[in-house]
Amino acid sequence: MAATPVDASIRVPGSKSITNRAFVLAALSAGPTLIREPLDSRDARLMLDALTAMGARCERVAEGVRVHPVTTGAETAATPGETVEVAMGNAGTVARFTPALAALGTHDVRFDGDAAIRRRPVGPLLRALAELGADIDDDGRGAPPFIVHGRGGLPGGSVELDSSASSQFLSALLLVAPATERGVTVRLVGSAPPSEPHIAMTLDMLRRFGARPERSGTEFHVPPAPLSCPDYTVEPxxxxxxxxxxxxxxxxxxxxxxxxxxxxxxxxxxxxxxxxxxxxxxxxxxxxxxxxxxxxxxxxxxxxxxxxxxxxxxxxxxxxxxxxxxxxxxxxxxxxxxxxxxxxxxxxxxxxxxxxxxxxxxxxxxxxxxxxxxxxxxxxxxxxxxxxxxxxxxxxxxxxxxxxxxxxxxxxxxxxxxxxxxxx
Incomplete structure (x- = not known):
């Protein structure tokens, strides 16, 4: 208990939401990205480990983290025919943002994590990714563990999405959209997603990396585009x-x-x-x-x-x-x-x-x-x-x-x- 009134100055670490979005966009970019002042925490490390497992190269440097992009057919730690394992812990951003990246590769990638992550909703996102061309095997559970069978790319297209359980479902589709063949159009159905600011964050960061997202009410469109942001600083x-x-x-x-x-x-x-x-x-x-x-x-x-x-x-x-x-x-x-x-x-x-x-x-x-x-x-x-x-x-x-x-x-x-x- 505080014995006296508080009197303190504090500097909090970088935003988890911004850090992990920046890592994903960097992995999809045409060249390396230096991400300054990123969060260094369990969730952020799980994201970097997931990207590394799928073929990105992530290196810690004095200024932050430099992420070298994943490319189609990128080499991973797995031998040919071996399934790549991604540990999600209990990180919602890892569970929602990285499966689409696995569809861009050429390996089978198995996603699983802590017991708690198996209870967190992800089914609507997996169904939407399947409609956009991803090959996902979840045994009908709509929850981890599941396997994404990489086919070397993601066609994209139009999809309806119920993102009422988490705005991360929508953000996941928008983040990967520039790397798809036809781009992605998402029309929201059901109740409004929680946390409109996080949707605005995703759109803003896409623009910072060179994408051209468009929004009309509950419909979002992101066309294919090369991404690039050589230097990005994360907010507290x-x-x-x-x-x-x-x-x-x-x-x-x-x-x-x-x-x-x-x-x-x-x-x-x-x-x-x-x-x-x-x-x-x-x-x-x-x-x-x-x-x-x-x-x-x-x-x-x-x-x-x-x-x-x-x-x-x-x-x-x-x-x-x-x-x-x-x-x-x-x-x-x-x-x-x-x-x-x-x-x-x-x-x-x-x-x-x-x-x-x-x-x-x-x-x-x-x-x-x-x-x-x-x-x-x-x-x-x-x-x-x-x-x-x-x-x-x-x-x-x-x-x-x-x-x-x-x-x-x-x-x-x-x-x-x-x-x-x-x-x-």
Whole structure:
């Protein structure tokens, strides 16, 4: 628990979402790409390992990571006739973004990962890839493990896609589209995908690498095009900054987040307006974002459909608000690293909280919390949730904090510096 108001400066690592999109686009480019300030975490390393298994060459250099592209018929570590293995861990971006790349190659590639990844939805994407010409064997499960039989290219074409469970389905098709023979046209069906900012991120990065994506409402088209971006710099991960941004609301004081961009497609940028709605202040200048708070939190009814990944941290803060609050629009969180809505209701309840699940979110009524173990279900965002709770509740023990290495390997020491700063 923070004994005094917080007063800290923090620099968070590169965005996971941007890093792994950049790695994929670099692997599809005509020449090598130097990716500066990428995230170095389990998910990012799994992506690089997957690209390497399929024939890319990825080398760490002083400035970041240089990715040399995969080419049709590229040599892999596998001998002729041998199946290439890609380990996805529990990385959604690896599970969704790399299967199409395997279709461009000439090997059979088997995808599998942690037990949790087998529960995360991927069926709509696999069906769409099959309609675009990929040869995929999943035994009808629509889930890992599955095998992509490389045929030396992907025809492309038009497809309907239900991306309501994850915007990554749509992004996966758009990212590979420039490398297909005819390009790809996607018409969305079903409910709107969560996290519109991540779709905007994908379109923006495609343009940065030389593609020409077009959008008309729920229809997207990306024609074939050579990709090239010799030098690309990754922004700081604003969603990973969430516990630091929100800490002054619970403990009082100030936190400065260095390098916060003036303009970005990252959904985490919404934190700037959220801080004011919950009773704090956020000021952006050339040095970054400075957040101040008094330790008093205003309750709110929040639709987080576009920024669902912030839900765990926001839920922790709302447990200490001045009135009941509601989080809505995040039913898709049931298909993340764990069922985040069920996990939050269960674990906050175990500490004495009054948190109930709704059809698409949580209802939170502030009551005193007590000490105990906060289980994290191998979910990095839940580790951050438990850390926030500890600012106000003595004796909260966060289970398996090392899980946070998925997106921020240095989170634990950075958080310890925040809460244990020397007294004046």
């Amino acid at each position: 991960d604003l969603s990973t900054a969430a516990p630091f941004v929100l800490a002054p609301l619970l403990a009082g004081g100030a936190v400065r987040v260095a390098g916060w961009p003036d303009e970005t497609t990252q959904p985490g940028d919404w934190l700037r307006s959220l801080v004011g709605e919950l009773g704090g202040s956020a000021v952006l200048d050339d040095a970054g974002l400075t957040v101040t708070g008094s330790g008093a939190v205003r309750g709110a009814d929040l639709d987080l459909h576009e920024v669902g990944e912030l839900t765990p941290a926001v839920a922790a803060v709302l447990c200490f608000a001045d009135r009941p609050s509601v989080i809505s629009g995040v039913a898709h969180l049931r298909g993340h690293e764990t069922d985040r809505l069920a996990a939050l209701a269960t674990e906050l309840g175990a500490l004495g909280g009054n948190v109930t699940e709704t059809e698409d979110g949580l209802r939170i009524s502030p009551v005193p919390l007590h000490s105990g173990t906060f289980r994290t279900y191998e979910d990095h965002r839940l580790v951050m949730t438990g850390a926030l709770l500890g600012l106000r509740v003595p004796g909260v023990e966060v289970e398996n904090p090392g899980t946070v290495a998925k997106t921020f390997p240095g989170f634990v020491p950075a958080w310890e510096r925040l809460v244990n700063r020397p007294r004046d």
